[in-house]
Amino acid sequence: MLSYTEENYLKAIFHLSGDGEKEVFTNNISEMLETKPASVTDMLKKLAQKDLVHYKKYQGVTLTKIGRSNALKVIRKHRLWEVFLVEKLKFNWDEVHEIAEQLEHIQSNLLIERLDEFLGHPAYDPHGDPIPTVDGKIKVKKMVLLCDVREGFSGEVACLKETSSSFLKYLDKIGIKIGTNIRVNHIMEFDASMDVNIGNSKVTSNISNEVSKNIFVTL
Amino acid sequence: MLSYTEENYLKAIFHLSGDGEKEVFTNNISEMLETKPASVTDMLKKLAQKDLVHYKKYQGVTLTKIGRSNALKVIRKHRLWEVFLVEKLKFNWDEVHEIAEQLEHIQSNLLIERLDEFLGHPAYDPHGDPIPTVDGKIKVKKMVLLCDVREGFSGEVACLKETSSSFLKYLDKIGIKIGTNIRVNHIMEFDASMDVNIGNSKVTSNISNEVSKNIFVTL
């Protein structure tokens, strides 16, 4: 049985490693979890001892099989609870993160499977992130960042890279949600901002590169 | 902001005091929370310092206004989550306690008010216990223990004193749930067991005094 804190470390390592691809370093984790590097070192030793991470002094960490499977379990719970909050309790997509951060640590396999069923086995959370299956598989969609879409092409919003409340509120305001179609009409050479059509709207909106770098679309 | 542990102590004191009526003693708390009396003393000092309990060495504790209100908030959350688990996720009434013990500590007023709304503002949890309102009021039903019902009279099951899994499973088996009508036909002088009719059944069942002492009915 992992502690609340151990689960958070595993989750952070998973995310920072790009879903388990690369190595992760002490300072990255310390920044993400808002703790000091010294504390991270302490915890990495502990996780290594429990066989949850591969860790060599000064050389960064990666998750073991067991560590990865535990991280995915927590992420599954987090995303299912987010769906519940938005679909059933009518929360806005920018309000659910903090609550799901707590709910993801509730221990009960039966609970999470019943919740999954109750929600109709959703594949994606409200921000478009895939929900891992019970056995730790993730459906990866073929997506590109909106900023990489060429002029004249269009795509469907699939997932967000950034999910801060302020970003989500901005997207709400300009009418972008998961599934919205976006057509790229023109890209400014100067600042890489884009003139786009959002949804069925005939009106052209301009979105900054900072924004288009944080939206994934399927073509 | 109270810790998980502090909330559990307040809740335990509330329950042990008979909803805030009597004083509670160190050993009672220690037994309920499965900790040693010395640990309880430590915590009582801390709670007293935070003005959550009235505490005098060797003389027992009672909750302050603030302590009581916090205890009721936790109990409200616990019981609302129990309703959710039974009504929405199809849990059996004997399976929900442990999960609700965890869920009751999730911090978010908005969450609990949305949940309350989602569930249709229930007044009682699956075991018949009243759900405190946001402002800490509890609806007290006029109830008597089934063992105090006289021969020839009948009552409706309103609430259970004991809510252990084994007791709830036994009640399931003999067909007793909240709302079931029970008619007392005969009381054995020897062991105070009762011959009763459960629901609309014409068959007479015999239930022990141990059982009838743990069922509250309204007449």
Next chain:
DNA sequence: GAATAATTTTAGGTTTGTCTAAATTTTTAT
């Protein structure tokens, strides 16, 4: 290839909530 900078680890300390063992207070029983 040194010297400096950045990163990471070690050493030692804090807080929260727990424990054991010993001391104190209260209650009960003779």
Next chain:
DNA sequence: ATAAAAATTTAGACAAACCTAAAATTATTC
């Protein structure tokens, strides 16, 4: 009323997860 029993508190320790400050390692730069 006093001795024995029961309940409670104090004293001192421990584990988890964090901290600061100093030391060690790795990376970068001239």
